[in-house]
Amino acid sequence: MNHGFLQDVLAGLRLPQKTLPPKYFYDAKGSEYFDQICQLDEYYPYRTELGMLPDVAGELKQYFSGKSLDNIQLVEFGAGSLHKVKPLLKKLPVITEFVAIDISGEHLKNASADLAESFPKLQIKVAQGDFTQPIELALSQATSMGFFPGSTIGNFEPEEACEFLRSARTTLGKESYMLMGVDTKKDEQMLERAYNDSKDITARFNKNILTRMNRELDANFHPDQFEHLAIYNQELGRIEMHLRSCTRQEVEVAGESFQFKEGETIHTENSYKYYPEEFDRLASSAGWKREKIWLAPDGIFAIMLLHN
Numbered sequence: 001m002n003h004g005f006l007q008d009v010l011a012g013l014r015l016p017q018k019t020l021p022p023k024y025f026y027d028a029k030g031s032e033y034f035d036q037i038c039q040l041d042e043y044y045p046y047r048t049e050l051g052m053l054p055d056v057a058g059e060l061k062q063y064f065s066g067k068s069l070d071n072i073q074l075v076e077f078g079a080g081s082l083h084k085v086k087p088l089l090k091k092l093p094v095i096t097e098f099v100a101i102d103i104s105g106e107h108l109k110n111a112s113a114d115l116a117e118s119f120p121k122l123q124i125k126v127a128q129g130d131f132t133q134p135i136e137l138a139l140s141q142a143t144s145m146g147f148f149p150g151s152t153i154g155n156f157e158p159e160e161a162c163e164f165l166r167s168a169r170t171t172l173g174k175e176s177y178m179l180m181g182v183d184t185k186k187d188e189q190m191l192e193r194a195y196n197d198s199k200d201i202t203a204r205f206n207k208n209i210l211t212r213m214n215r216e217l218d219a220n221f222h223p224d225q226f227e228h229l230a231i232y233n234q235e236l237g238r239i240e241m242h243l244r245s246c247t248r249q250e251v252e253v254a255g256e257s258f259q260f261k262e263g264e265t266i267h268t269e270n271s272y273k274y275y276p277e278e279f280d281r282l283a284s285s286a287g288w289k290r291e292k293i294w295l296a297p298d299g300i301f302a303i304m305l306l307h308n
């Protein structure tokens, strides 16, 4: 049994507002659902960012300064399916090394075998692990650039986001860069539609965590006794995902029982949205300086280049 997973689940379900850490969404099935979410019309962050990346990659070099730029070591945090790195690799042949860090090892291994076929000269390293923790990288002479697309930073609490940015600075070393995708505050309807898609893929993604606990933690959740809920919390500037119990029920996890009232929720994810200036303040409190911002039409998504 995965001990860290069990400890986190028990601790979260014992809270007055039952909570689960969103990083546990991403088992093999959850990663598949997430890939499907990315193909949805309603889920604008993925396609918007992917559409921006070729131009961003084309312009990147002019914002680099300092160290030699003949070699860039690119480090992707939470690498997943490796779709987003391709436009960078195509436009920036100076990227000679690529390190992919992700929690879902199997998914990443398949994706990186694919990448190696398309970019045979690229040195690829795969690291399975929790990228929120500092990681020892064998840093070469190359300039390091972190890559954290998809607005995954939004799934951290602001203090955790700051902590992550600080630890990424340590991981990447002096004179490094960081290219980040950040989802922006916008029209509430557009936000809520992105997390309540008409094909119910996001609902399946959310409920998959129950199936995962049943399988891995000897739990007995009935996924059909919970419903998916995603709402924008304007005060806190975040989409919240919950699983709402349809009835009064009792569930066991590894021998411990938990009571649910009808309508009670498990809070499974926050997805924070930032005004660019808000994000600048966060990055600078972690020691990064914004070098450049690219905004999608109507400002619905931002890509930022930070400099250490």
Ligand code: AVI
Binding pocket: 037, 045, 150, 151, 152, 153, 154, 155, 194, 195, 202, 269, 270, 271
């Ligand atoms: C991975 N992360 C940035 C996604 C998001 O938008 O917060 C996860 C997600 N949750 C529901 N849909 C997508």
